[in-house]
Amino acid sequence: MSSVVVVGAGLGGLATAARLAAAGHDVEVYERADVVGGKLGLVERDGFTFDTGPSLLTLPGLLEDLFTTTGGPAGPAGLAVEPVDPACDYTFADGTRLTLPHDPAAVPAAFDAAFGAGAGAAWSRLHARSRHLWELVGEQVLRRPLTLPALLRMSASPSGLRAVAPWRTIRGLARRAFADPRMRTWLERYATYSGSDPRRTPAVLSVTSFVEQEFGAWYVPGGLRRIVDTLAERCRTLGVAVHLSSPVQEVLVESGRVVGVRVAGQERRADAVVCNADAAVLHEQLLARGTASRARRRLRRIPPSSAGFVLLLGLSGREAPAAHRVFFPADYAAEFDAVFGRRPRPVEDPTVYVHAPDDPALRPDDDSEGWFVLVNAPVHDPARGVDWDAPGLREAYADRILDVLAARGVDVRPRLRFVEVLTPADLERRTGSPGGAIYGTASHGPRAALKRPSNAGPLPGLHLVGGSAHPGGGIPLVLMSAEIVAGLIGPATAGPAGPAATAAPVGTPQGSSDGSPRRAAPAPPAPAPPTSSGTSSPSSTPVPAPPAGPRPPAPGGRRR
Numbered sequence: 001m002s003s004v005v006v007v008g009a010g011l012g013g014l015a016t017a018a019r020l021a022a023a024g025h026d027v028e029v030y031e032r033a034d035v036v037g038g039k040l041g042l043v044e045r046d047g048f049t050f051d052t053g054p055s056l057l058t059l060p061g062l063l064e065d066l067f068t069t070t071g072g073p074a075g076p077a078g079l080a081v082e083p084v085d086p087a088c089d090y091t092f093a094d095g096t097r098l099t100l101p102h103d104p105a106a107v108p109a110a111f112d113a114a115f116g117a118g119a120g121a122a123w124s125r126l127h128a129r130s131r132h133l134w135e136l137v138g139e140q141v142l143r144r145p146l147t148l149p150a151l152l153r154m155s156a157s158p159s160g161l162r163a164v165a166p167w168r169t170i171r172g173l174a175r176r177a178f179a180d181p182r183m184r185t186w187l188e189r190y191a192t193y194s195g196s197d198p199r200r201t202p203a204v205l206s207v208t209s210f211v212e213q214e215f216g217a218w219y220v221p222g223g224l225r226r227i228v229d230t231l232a233e234r235c236r237t238l239g240v241a242v243h244l245s246s247p248v249q250e251v252l253v254e255s256g257r258v259v260g261v262r263v264a265g266q267e268r269r270a271d272a273v274v275c276n277a278d279a280a281v282l283h284e285q286l287l288a289r290g291t292a293s294r295a296r297r298r299l300r301r302i303p304p305s306s307a308g309f310v311l312l313l314g315l316s317g318r319e320a321p322a323a324h325r326v327f328f329p330a331d332y333a334a335e336f337d338a339v340f341g342r343r344p345r346p347v348e349d350p351t352v353y354v355h356a357p358d359d360p361a362l363r364p365d366d367d368s369e370g371w372f373v374l375v376n377a378p379v380h381d382p383a384r385g386v387d388w389d390a391p392g393l394r395e396a397y398a399d400r401i402l403d404v405l406a407a408r409g410v411d412v413r414p415r416l417r418f419v420e421v422l423t424p425a426d427l428e429r430r431t432g433s434p435g436g437a438i439y440g441t442a443s444h445g446p447r448a449a450l451k452r453p454s455n456a457g458p459l460p461g462l463h464l465v466g467g468s469a470h471p472g473g474g475i476p477l478v479l480m481s482a483e484i485v486a487g488l489i490g491p492a493t494a495g496p497a498g499p500a501a502t503a504a505p506v507g508t509p510q511g512s513s514d515g516s517p518r519r520a521a522p523a524p525p526a527p528a529p530p531t532s533s534g535t536s537s538p539s540s541t542p543v544p545a546p547p548a549g550p551r552p553p554a555p556g557g558r559r560r
């Protein structure tokens with residue numbers, strides 16, 4: 001058995017911890033906050049429960065694979081997922097509506113209905129092209145450590161090179177694929193799935209659109225926060241000790257090798273350290289000056305991803321609209337000028353995204369509903385950009401967004417019971433992500449994938465997992481990143497444990513219910529029949545165990 005310290009209990013940290021514990025390692029997780037989950041946050045108020053992070057789940061097969069590989073189905077309560085149908089309802093500035101169904105076979109008709117005959121065929125051509133792209137990058141690039149030779153191999157065939165087209169941006173692709181400006185806007189929005197500007201984001205990242213339509217949009221009844229709660233439970237079952245309120249102060253390096261971390265002034269030595277904190281935090285705060293300087297310099301040259309300004313609305317009455325809605329502005333480019341331009345500023349007339357899950361577990365009664373409203377925003381940067389803590393800004397901008405929504409036909413102001421506001425500065429305080437950037441760095445330029453920090457860290461014994469590292473942010477990619485890191489570290493070797501700890505664990509141990517220190521990983525629990533959670537609808541699909549033993553996951557998840 002070897003000892004591993006994980007810095008951060010976000011999705012990436014917990015998923016890596018579970019995988020490594022199941023592979024026989026002795027794993028400890030140190031988390032600065034007093035809760036696990038990082039960006040998969042939760043706010044409860046007056047009987048309402050809100051996810052403050054992700055609302056859209058894609059590729060649920062990756063979650064299934066994680067739980068299967070680490071011991072079986074996701075606990076006695078289960079972790080059900082259910083399809084979201086329609087997947088998304090878009091309203092364009094001229095009032096046109098596009099309602100995309102969950103079933104890809106029905107998507108062309110939806111495009112025809114919204115934009116006229118021929119629109120569906122144009123989408124189908126794009127989808128076929130993206131399928132090829134997904135076959136090229138899904139397994140080879142996203143689920144493996146990124147190397148230049150791998151990228152070169154992929155681009156070596158003329159058809160591969162044509163599909164990847166590293167010189168083309170998402171905006172360029174949208175112009176080639178669609179004549180209708182509204183359809184271009186629709187495709188360009190997928191750049192924001194990596195917190196980036198479509199005018200600078202490589203076209204290859206449009207595979208997110210393929211993934212969403214081909215494999216569908218999914219929801220976890222009870223809220224997506226349940227993913228990290230269930231995963232933390234799995235970690236505990238596997239003997240992982242999760243220490244809350246325990247910020248790692250330093251990653252320790254001796255003779256060029258990472259040998260542990262410093263927490264609460266004490267050394268905790270380990271054979272390997274996995275950093276789930278943002279890569280910028282690692283380089284600017286946790287590694288001593290003079291260590292990994294090249295990687296630090298490289299990272300400094302990449303701009304941060306976008307952040308988000310969030311409203312949590314407690315509403316009287318229940319309309320149960322489409323779960324996911326997007327309201328586009330007339331001038332989409334102006335949004336990216338405001339977020340990524342020389343003079344960052346709150347977006348005057350932003351695209352507004354609304355998540356309104358029709359989930360009885362999240363509302364106080366059936367005559368109310370809670371909405372999560374998100375607009376793209378520049379990061380919190382009081383020195384050179386927007387100071388989201390400036391007096392009055394959060395209130396004024398929250399009002400502005402409610403006005404924008406009203407102007408686009410959805411006036412909820414008379415129904416408001418309360419508004420909770422989360423700014424980029426709040427996200428920074430909650431999760432430590434610099435400026436509240438949601439996805440680490442922006443994916444700008446043809447070499448964006450290569451510039452993103454790799455999972456094998458810049459020093460031996462150090463690994464990076466999570467949204468700021470390869471392959472990127474968002475639940476599916478973070479799960480892939482955990483799988484890659486666990487693969488790089490490999491199974492524990494038989495023999496004596498690694499270097500002994502020089503300090504007792506600090507913070508709140510969660511490794512066992514009685515608070516005792518961590519124990520060796522037990523045998524994985526025997527698979528039990530899949531059960532769905534109490535809050536799931538009849539159409540919910542539990543994340544099940546396979547009939548016997550782990551199986552290699554399908555890259556794209558699968559339709560249910």
Ligand SMILES: Cc1cc2nc3c(=O)[nH]c(=O)nc-3n(C[C@H](O)[C@H](O)[C@H](O)COP(=O)(O)OP(=O)(O)OC[C@H]3O[C@@H](n4cnc5c(N)ncnc54)[C@H](O)[C@@H]3O)c2cc1C
Pocket residue numbers: 007008009010011012013030031032033036037038039040052053054055056057058246247248249276277278281308310374427430431432433438439465466467468472473474475476478
């Ligand atoms: C508003 C919003 C909406 C989103 N919507 C979606 C969506 O719809 N679909 C989707 O797939 N994804 C979405 N995402 C992205 C997704 O939430 C993230 O990509 C993912 O949760 C990142 O997980 P992570 O483990 O990489 O990082 P994090 O969640 O940031 O976890 C990092 C952890 O490290 C801890 N940490 C930092 N520094 C230290 C330290 N020094 N010592 C100890 N611990 C430390 C932090 O406190 C944190 O808990 C959204 C995110 C946000 C914020």
